[in-house]
Amino acid sequence: MPRVSVDVDGVTYEDEVEPRLLLVHYLRDRLGKVGTPIGCDTSNCGACTVLMDGLSVKSCSVLAVQADGHEITTIEGLGDGQNLHPLQRAFHEEHALQCGYCTPGMIMAALDLLRENADPSDDEIRDGLEGNLCRCTGYQNIVRAVRRAADGMRQAEEARS
């Protein structure tokens, strides 16, 4: 079996994996990183979205072997242990989640969206999150939360510079 070395949320793991093993199953079943859920099997819903080297990927559509040598960030790796990431805080403040099943993927996808566009319009947020489905919220508060986080993150960035 192929051997992989993957950095997940700051910890390096070395494992032998079946070539067909999906990254999301590697995370959940082998590493116990169950913060990333699975919502479908056709890469439509986005619930399993994580960052690979800073770019969002649907971890059901990436093989564990493809993650070899790469850095994975999941919802569990956001924030600094003490403080929530601004996106996490904004989702809470704006009531951007109900059942919360889509939330990890939604937050990770939003993080990538804000990396590309630090000041998105509502329409740009809606288009940017098109690959992540939510069944509870109707998206309105998710859009609000992403905008709120974007504002906060930009202001923090300006304060630093």
Add this chain to the structure above:
Amino acid sequence: MSEVASEAVTEQVTPSAPDATGEVGRARRRSEDARLITGKTNWTDNIQLPGLLHVAFLRSPISHARISRIDVEAARARPGVVAVVTGADLGDEQGSLPCAWPVTEDMVLPDHPPIAVGEVRYVGEPVAAVVARDRYAAVDALEAIDIDYEPLPAVVDMERAIAEGADLVHVDKGTNKSYTWVFEAGDLNAAFRDAPVIVERRYVQQRLIPTAMEPRAVVCSAVGDEYTLWSATQIPHILRLMLATVTGIPEHRLRVIAPDVGGGFGSKLQVYGEEVVCLLLAKRLGRPVKWTESRSEGNMAVHHGRDQIQRLSLAADRDGRIRGVKVDLLADMGAYLMLVTPGIPLLGAFMFNGIYKMDAYSFTCTGVFTNKTPTDAYRGAGRPEATYAIERMMDELAAELGLDPLEVRRRNWIRHEEFPYDTIAGLTYDSGNYEAATEKAMRLFDYDKLRAEQADRRDRGDPVQLGIGVSTYTEMCGLAPSRVLGSLSYGAGGWEHASVRVLPSGKVEVVTGSSAHGQGHETAWAQIAADRLGVPFEDVRVLHGDTGISPKGMDTYGSRSLAVGGVALYNACDKVVDKARRMAAHLLEADERDLEFSAGSFKVKGVPGQARTLQEVALATFAAHDLPEGFEPSLDSDATHDPDNFSFPHGTHLCAVDVDTETGFVKIRSYVAVDDVGKVVNPLIVEGQVHGGLAQGIAQALYEEAVYDADGNLTTTTMADYLVPSAADLPTFTTDRTETPATTNPLGVKGVGEAGTIASTPAVVGAVVDALRPYGVDDVPMPCTPERVWRALRGTRGQAPPEGAPEPGAGGGLGSAGGAA
């Protein structure tokens, strides 16, 4: 149109602001969120147990067939496979899945084994289960199971299914009709005889797939004769009783836990075969098992919703006053009757009259078997279908008479001074103010201005036409008064239970029988308890969803949690205060009648400084050193609340759409929802429920449909085919509220979980039809995909599709999916 409803707005309908210290009414951020936004959630599929085995189900690829041979030997021999079972292997042990709602005495109720025995009747029906060391090994082994099927005729179309000589889903039953259920009130013949206006329409409620984001999952462990079953379910309490009934495992040996559950929308209000089978496998193997479905199998095997053919007649006078309404439904049961399958369309029986007065009403529903996935509850459950029908019919009546759709509604609706009002369907609407909600909605929507723009664009022949849709809905919530359920032959009551425990430290544990799966009960229930007991919000913990912790409950569905479970909690808190009052009087050496309780403290009236807090009383009760004579040393209290009546949220929704007459594409331009859900515990949560409800109702109007081909194959098994809308497909909503408190419960609450879904579908389709009415269009079948709109405009809808084939444009048309139809 400003003559509509301007006279009636009163002070009482303005949403109340919470008082400075009150928890109820406050837009608290949810305490649930902490674990959900950090990935610390306890979904069923996250659970790991020592020795855990994984289950996979082989499902029928054919809609109707005899199973002539099953060979599982090769599968059993595969590495890592622990067991393979078929329906025959499980035999009588697997029992028959329950239907708790025999709606008529002669209802046809077929056996429904969890794993098919001898015959399969829908695509996706389980035919075998593999147990293996991990999920990959289990799924691999499915391929090694060899089955011979002898295809039988597929029954797909409801109208053909009930025709003479039709092929049968259950040959031994001799019919595809499960039941016919009738309700009549008033003299319908008199209402229709010589009526100046009669409107007749046929509408189709397409089949929907509920699509909770968390797929179903089950974990079951057996230790000796003690069983614990975790399931992604809305109904741990009902499930426990039903699993015990089906399997013969004694109820007190079975604990059911619903951990964090990722949405339900009715789909997890079910006793599923997979739950039964996992329990039996854990029992047989003596090892814990886990099953998690894939979305693709879930789309076939999670129960579906809606699926009705509605024939409607409405008789009216020339001034628009309704004389009578006649409803004749065919409701698709699918292949089997599941937990409440036959009753779902009947929940609409009392709602086809909507908010309107009339002299006569008749409702007939025939439940029909087809070779499709069984149907059952989906958000709204019978009431969206009814609301859609009556609201569309009101539009048709308005068009017939040349009246504004809001004006024809105003001429028929119950006026606010007429409450409480006994409806033609036999319900008593306790409160409401349709005038106030409508006036507010019209103002937020800028109704008159949009109508003027519409007229202008019609005059100009704008290729993109503006349509305005109206929905003045009500719904019956707070399921349900037990005596009513009894009169409808439902298999249980409709009460809810709550316990309140005051710990020695003064902290409070609330145990509720409501089983939230995204609704935010942990927050809202803590707000209610904090208010009633005068303790800090942070000092209240809410426990639920585990029959070992919350032993008594009727769970969460039908917008019942707050109106029934919340009231149970309110009553339990009052019992705590009553007990504490006696203890406090003893401690203060005062008469109970001289004590007042406020802000968590018992004070002797007129004696400043003479007071005991609830926490002090709790500690003294715990110590029990000095008790009043005969006082039982506990403040803990239970309450079981059985509502006297349903609650009746209502509201006015207005939708504006741009319809491109050249492409058929529909874009929602604005959407205003003004809902009256009575008193509100947490406006943040209420707004969120409305948003989500709107999204699902709009999805039925424009996007979603479970499509079967002529052979009974479901062609929308994936999220690429079944089009749940994304953020890019939905508009920004304008939501607001009016507030007429429910008079039938002390919280004044009505329930909000289903309102948005119930109201929005007719508002959106009504808007689409309104845009096209100058072109002679009076209906577009749902979902109103670009192709269907385009065909309606060109009058080609009348061309029947090939025998049994889905109608053109079926399956939705999301902008974001590029129109996958």
